[in-house]
Amino acid sequence: IPVDTFDIIIFGGTGDLSRRKLLPALYHRFVDGQIPEDSRLVGVSRSEMSDKEFRAFAKDACQESTGKDFDSEQWKAFEKLLKYVAMDATDPDADWDTLKAALGQDGRPSIFYLAVTPKIYVAICESIGKAGLAGGDARVVLEKPIGTDLESAKAINAGVGAVFSEDRIYRIDHYLGKETVQNLLVLRFGNTLFEPLWNRTAIDHIQITVSESVGVGDRAGYYDTAGAIRDMVQNHLLQLLCLIAMEPPNSIEADEIRTEKIKVLNALRPMDAKCVGRDTVRAQYGPGTIDGKQVKGYLEELESGESQTETFVAVKAWVDNWRWARVPFYLRTGKRMRSRHSEIVVQFREAPHAMFGEEQAHSNRLIIRLQPDEGVQLYVQIKEPGPGGLRVQSLPLNLSFAESFQVRYPDAYERLLMDVVRGNLALFMRREEVEEAWEWVDGLLDAWADAKVPMYTYSAGLEDGPVEARMLLREDDRDWWSNG
Ligand code: BG6
Secondary structure, three states: OOOOOOEEEEEOOOOHHHHHHHHHHHHHHHHOOOOOOOOEEEEEEOOOOOHHHHHHHHHHHHHHHHHHHOOHHHHHHHHOOEEEEEOOOOOOOOOHHHHHHHHOOOOOOEEEEEOOOHHHHHHHHHHHHHOOOOOOOOEEEEOOOOOOOHHHHHHHHHHHHOOOOHHHEEEOOHHHHOHHHHHHHHHHHOOOOOHHHOOOOOEEEEEEEEEOOOOOHHHHHHHHHHHHHHHHHHHHHHHHHHHHHOOOOOOOOHHHHHHHHHHHHHHEOOOOHHHHHHHEEEEEEEOEEEOOEEEOOHHHHOOOOOOOOOOEEEEEEOEOOOOOOOOOEEEEEEOOOOOOEEEEEEEEEEOOOOOOOHHHOOEEEEEEEEEOOOEEEEEEEEEOOOOOOOOEEEEEEEEEHHHHOOOOOOOHHHHHHHHHHHOOOOOOEOHHHHHHHHHHHHHHHHHHHHHOOOEEEEEOOOOOOOHHHHHHHHOOOOOOOOOO
16 A cells, blocks of 8 residues: 655665665565655765765665566666765754755655664754754654663653654664564454463463574674673563563554553563572673684674673563563573574463373474564474374474465565554554663663673574573473574
8 A cells, every 4th residue: 555755864874774774675665666756765974975876875775685676667766766965964054955955845744764873863853853854744763772771762762852752753673563573463462362371371481582693793893882682682572572471452553552562561570680690691602603614703803802792692581460470581682693583482381181191291382483484383282193092292283474475575674664654653662662671671781790690602603592591491491492
């Protein structure tokens, strides 16, 4: 369904996010006929560049993303949307008139996308305000991370909030745009099957794994100030946890969903120096092998050669409310793991009576696979065929999205960008969500510092994190479900 005509202004237009995600996402939506041909896409960065050069940059980006399917005719139509303005957007006295001229004055929504470091979010918003561009139907999109701790997040939220009202601020977490993540809501609340069982009486524990095979590469400068906790847990993993743990919202209206997510964050048990050594594991990848090739360890990728930043973390978290009492949520994420796979595992309790013998007692398990091979599997107990006695096996009812829906899977950014145009805030974070998540993360990081929690290592590409992460579950007589 086509959206209304809009203008999008990407600050950091020639940056990595713009090249890898934003420009290709807009191109795909255009090719699918969703973006009207009179929309405008303006790249803004400090470096001098002509419109022609920006179009060439965008063409490379879109070509890289589409590969063989790149169509020059479609590109010719798309590139007409593109313009470029060189300026320092933090400076209110910069050449804002050129940007205004590029946009025209036709009352359509302007979407300001801040694909830049969060340190300059406030300054850019203030400049947008002073240039008189924040009024009307203007919206601003903020990339994560919003700050580096609670204090800086509050300052950003206050500064941006002084220019744009909350209903004009789209705080993006691209995990919420992933198909399987949205499907989680439908799975839970569109079926009668799961919700009656979705609590401590039937569920033993939950696992959330986001495992990456990439290292930090050329983002080492940023990553070393963040680490896995700030880069992944504060946002992506906690958002997944919220969707799993939240109460049914009254409707799919943005604020209904967001209010329920905030309640979960409120119920997260704070980490302190006493429990952090027992309930968390942190580690860095050492040298290893990926696809038969030697790769460097994390410390070797840093200029300084030393760091106390984790590239892997595993946490046993608790949601202290009636529904989830005594049900642990095990979270883990890491770079340079054995494979790229992300999934949520809902492990149900064992059947109360082992009628087929203790050794054949399995329990149901629901696996929600985010990537790759998006899909849902429900493991059920089944009798092995044949006359030789009654043997039980655990096998999955398998819903593979690729097989069920033979369509191209849009990237998360495609969905989210169109939601910004449609004014749908449901998949974006409200101010309190970001701040609550930081509060919990700050507590964990402080506790790490106080308790001097050890930094373990694991071999790049060869392990799913350090052996201590496995012990975290073994001590509870459990195991991580998948090792890739
Ligand atoms: C980003 C992190 O938010 O998410 C990256 O900053 C990480 O470090 C990326 O690699 C993972 O996203 P995806 O969609 O590839 O799982």
